[in-house]
Amino acid sequence: MKTAIYTSYGSPEVIQIVDQEKPLPKPNEVLVRIKASSATRADTMMRAGIPKFGRLFLGSFKPKNTSLGTGFSGVIESVGTEVTQFKLGDEIFGEKLFSNGTNAEFLCIAEDSIIAFKPNNLSHQEAAPVCDGFLTSYNFLKDIVNIQQGQHILINGASGSLGTAAVQIAKLMGATVTSVCSTKNIELVKTLGADFVIDYKNDDFTKNTNTYDVIYDSVGKTNYSKSKNALKPSGVFITPVLSLNTLWYSMSNPKRVKFAATGLKKTEELKRLFLELVDFFKQKKLNTVIDKTYNLSEIIEAHHYLETGRKVGNIVIVNQ
Numbered sequence: 001m002k003t004a005i006y007t008s009y010g011s012p013e014v015i016q017i018v019d020q021e022k023p024l025p026k027p028n029e030v031l032v033r034i035k036a037s038s039a040t041r042a043d044t045m046m047r048a049g050i051p052k053f054g055r056l057f058l059g060s061f062k063p064k065n066t067s068l069g070t071g072f073s074g075v076i077e078s079v080g081t082e083v084t085q086f087k088l089g090d091e092i093f094g095e096k097l098f099s100n101g102t103n104a105e106f107l108c109i110a111e112d113s114i115i116a117f118k119p120n121n122l123s124h125q126e127a128a129p130v131c132d133g134f135l136t137s138y139n140f141l142k143d144i145v146n147i148q149q150g151q152h153i154l155i156n157g158a159s160g161s162l163g164t165a166a167v168q169i170a171k172l173m174g175a176t177v178t179s180v181c182s183t184k185n186i187e188l189v190k191t192l193g194a195d196f197v198i199d200y201k202n203d204d205f206t207k208n209t210n211t212y213d214v215i216y217d218s219v220g221k222t223n224y225s226k227s228k229n230a231l232k233p234s235g236v237f238i239t240p241v242l243s244l245n246t247l248w249y250s251m252s253n254p255k256r257v258k259f260a261a262t263g264l265k266k267t268e269e270l271k272r273l274f275l276e277l278v279d280f281f282k283q284k285k286l287n288t289v290i291d292k293t294y295n296l297s298e299i300i301e302a303h304h305y306l307e308t309g310r311k312v313g314n315i316v317i318v319n320q
């Protein structure tokens, strides 16, 4: 089978498409023929080994895990002898963290991991990126700050993968949503449900005072020090992007500033959030925003585009 790997840190050109043996499922695993997979900002950071302190976990001199991609959607091609919930031909989606990548033609994954039946109203391309933006933002909005009906949340970077998900989730949870994006994405974020939009090219939300219960900086373009005046006295600043400012304040003022690496959460807890999201998708309450799709053979190009920091929503890798 074809699979994308990288054996050293560096630019997108370190990625190679290689032929590997098709994996065989263990007794508790299913073998999935992958139809679509995600390519994310987190993938590009792992591939580049940047920020460098991340290499303490990823491998000091070269990556320990050489495969790419976590989100996927596909069709079960065979099942292990102990699998009870899934069968040949089932369409499933989810994510595989920390081991064999999903930017490949096949994948073996344990039946109790973060997988579920793909809703019929979702294409493989729409399903594959759900565990990036939606699962991360749902973890922040539900488990980390537990947004309440009527609270006012500002989402900075509302046009990214995490941002487009967060706008929709915050609306579902009953919040008033102010989205921050550039001029070209204003209409998009309005269609996702934003009540107010701030065009960061013309306005600076940090000049607002005492306005927001939560500021979710989904792209790491501001920080607590710059935006604290815009928070209400009991307001919370949350971000999935670690900076020195966030590190300092999340330790010195943990009620006010919160960072989390969602992938490090316990699998059972991630699965609970994932299954709740699956229900929302079944009820057509959420929509995946897709910017571009690439064939697996074009994954280097996909990584170059991801690194522009300009994508709108998600990038999807498809297998022909």
Ligand SMILES: NC(=O)c1ccc[n+]([C@@H]2O[C@H](COP(=O)([O-])OP(=O)(O)OC[C@H]3O[C@@H](n4cnc5c(N)ncnc54)[C@H](OP(=O)(O)O)[C@@H]3O)[C@@H](O)[C@H]2O)c1
Residues within 6 Å of the ligand: 040, 041, 042, 045, 132, 133, 136, 156, 157, 158, 159, 160, 161, 162, 163, 180, 181, 182, 183, 184, 185, 200, 218, 219, 220, 221, 239, 240, 241, 260, 261, 262, 263, 306, 309, 310, 311, 312, 313
């Ligand atoms: N901690 C975790 O668990 C976790 C999990 C997943 C991802 N992440 C991280 O989350 C971050 C966000 O990823 P993403 O995929 O959603 O988005 P992204 O690709 O990092 O950002 C793309 C979007 O950001 C907008 N943008 C650029 N500059 C901006 C600014 N100054 N103000 C507001 N918006 C701006 C761009 O729109 P314009 O070009 O129109 O401005 C574009 O639509 C990444 O750093 C990723 O590594 C963390």
